[in-house]
Amino acid sequence: MKINQQFIKNSNLKLLYSIIRNCPGTSRVSLAKATGLSKTTVSSLVEELIKKEFLIDGGTAESSVVGRRPKHLYLTGDRHCAMVINWAPGSITAALIYLNGSIRYQETVMLEAPEDYSSCLNKLILKVRNQKADSAVIIGTCIILSAMIDRASHKIISTTLHLDPEEPVVETIRRILPDEPLAFLNDTACLAYAEKYYSSIEDNPFAFINLDQGIGAAIFVDGKLFGDASGMQTQFGHYSVDPNGRACACGNRGCLEVMIGEKAAGRLITDCGSNKHFKSLNTIRFTDIGTAAKEGDPIAVQAISTIADYLSAGLSNFISLIRPSSIVIGGSGTGLGDEFLCKLKQNIKSRGFQRMVDQVQINYSNLGGDACLLGAMQYFFNYYYSFTDDIHGHTFLG
Numbered sequence: 001m002k003i004n005q006q007f008i009k010n011s012n013l014k015l016l017y018s019i020i021r022n023c024p025g026t027s028r029v030s031l032a033k034a035t036g037l038s039k040t041t042v043s044s045l046v047e048e049l050i051k052k053e054f055l056i057d058g059g060t061a062e063s064s065v066v067g068r069r070p071k072h073l074y075l076t077g078d079r080h081c082a083m084v085i086n087w088a089p090g091s092i093t094a095a096l097i098y099l100n101g102s103i104r105y106q107e108t109v110m111l112e113a114p115e116d117y118s119s120c121l122n123k124l125i126l127k128v129r130n131q132k133a134d135s136a137v138i139i140g141t142c143i144i145l146s147a148m149i150d151r152a153s154h155k156i157i158s159t160t161l162h163l164d165p166e167e168p169v170v171e172t173i174r175r176i177l178p179d180e181p182l183a184f185l186n187d188t189a190c191l192a193y194a195e196k197y198y199s200s201i202e203d204n205p206f207a208f209i210n211l212d213q214g215i216g217a218a219i220f221v222d223g224k225l226f227g228d229a230s231g232m233q234t235q236f237g238h239y240s241v242d243p244n245g246r247a248c249a250c251g252n253r254g255c256l257e258v259m260i261g262e263k264a265a266g267r268l269i270t271d272c273g274s275n276k277h278f279k280s281l282n283t284i285r286f287t288d289i290g291t292a293a294k295e296g297d298p299i300a301v302q303a304i305s306t307i308a309d310y311l312s313a314g315l316s317n318f319i320s321l322i323r324p325s326s327i328v329i330g331g332s333g334t335g336l337g338d339e340f341l342c343k344l345k346q347n348i349k350s351r352g353f354q355r356m357v358d359q360v361q362i363n364y365s366n367l368g369g370d371a372c373l374l375g376a377m378q379y380f381f382n383y384y385y386s387f388t389d390d391i392h393g394h395t396f397l398g
């Protein structure tokens with residue numbers, strides 16, 4: 001019984017918080033009308049949120065109604081933050097992010113070898129904690145991984161991080177942060193959640209494609225993320241676009257990731273003939289191809305055409321399967337530029353099931369480089385943070 005009451009109370013507190021976020025200055029009376037809760041219940045819940053410094057009472061509002069004037073309520077936004085750690089191939093970024101989405105502190109360190117992650121994390125976490133000069137409360141820590149996070153085995157699988165498949169990542173990080181609420185989240189899910197939340201996307205279904213070293217997809221149906229943030233539900237990067245194509249680490253052939261993931265950029269340029277400009281680069285990234293294509297480099301233009309061909313083959317089928325109203329493309333693939341997006345759209349319109357592909361909107365993400373960090377903080381707060389329960393020491397996978 002106690003568990004149910006706590007659950008309902010937490011849900012109501014989150015509902016009030018969310019309404020005030022969407023409509024700053026809302027009064028207690030308006031909250032009662034919007035939620036169907038009694039004025040007494042709303043007042044009690046609001047007082048609790050004020051006491052815990054999630055809300056402030058902004059004073060009385062102008063009103064034409066005779067009698068007591070309603071008081072404006074606002075989110076504090078900067079009294080609580082999450083520590084977000086983004087473990088990408090070759091680097092780890094740690095940041096403190098307030099609930100209002102502003103970044104208190106951020107630092108990135110290069111990772112010499114994948115197995116050094118533990119000592120690297122220890123150093124970063126120490127730095128982050130030393131930087132936190134204000135009195136904001138850290139509500140939990142998110143670890144973002146470009147990987148599938150398997151709840152059943154507690155293992156990190158199918159990752160671009162070059163880790164030993166048996167490496168006990170979850171247990172090792174838990175030992176570094178023994179008492180923290182700790183969430184392990186897939187990178188594509190975090191990017192997609194940021195897109196949905198911060199760009200206020202209402203399209204239904206809505207799909208987000210992370211075109212990067214790995215290639216991932218996240219789908220929102222009726223406003224909710226399909227599956228969870230573990231990356232276990234969809235593996236768009238392992239969608240084969242050529243049954244006789246290159247062998248992929250997953251066991252299949254011709255997977256999108258092995259054919260056109262960013263790691264294949266150098267090979268794609270070589271296949272197109274390469275040239276002096278590209279031969280002078282140590283590593284070829286999507287942004288190098290996009291920049292060169294913009295300047296009319298014929299090798300870059302040809303490589304963009306190849307990447308668009310393969311991705312449009314995958315996306316045309318993807319659209320036939322779930323019929324999204326809109327698709328947003330994010331990740332380093334946005335560096336391929338407008339020419340790539342234009343070519344991709346042309347291909348999809350000429351290949352897919354016409355009725356479906358004619359209606360889907362395809363665009364690049366407009367969010368900046370911190371989107372993944374913001375998405376993780378917001379996902380953690382919305383799904384795992386509890387106003388009523390002590391979640392210290394809890395581990396959330398996906």
Ligand SMILES: [Zn+2]
Nearest residue numbers: 238248250255
């Ligand atoms: Zn594969």
